Amino acid sequence: ANVLDTYSVTQIRAKARAIGFVTSIKQGRLVVPDDRKGRKALLSFLLNKVYKGPIDQRLQITNSNRLL
Numbered sequence: 736a737n738v739l740d741t742y743s744v745t746q747i748r749a750k751a752r753a754i755g756f757v758t759s760i761k762q763g764r765l766v767v768p769d770d771r772k773g774r775k776a777l778l779s780f781l782l783n784k785v786y787k788g789p790i791d792q793r794l795q796i797t798n799s800n801r802l803l
Contacts, residue, residue, distance in 0.1 A: 738781045787799055
């Protein structure tokens with residue numbers, strides 16, 4: 736699914752905030768970080784690969800999209 740066509744920037748930001756993932760918006764658009772680590776984290780978030788650990792509540796990037 737094309738996340739950027741399906742969800743508004745406001746919706747994406749709200750979902751990011753709900754799990755504590757930091758995003759930046761400038762002139763109504765998501766800002767892609769300049770650093771490699773930041774870009775990877777944002778793209779992983781948009782691909783549903785970022786989650787909050789159920790025990791320690793830390794954000795993590797998964798390497799799989801398999802459903803449980």
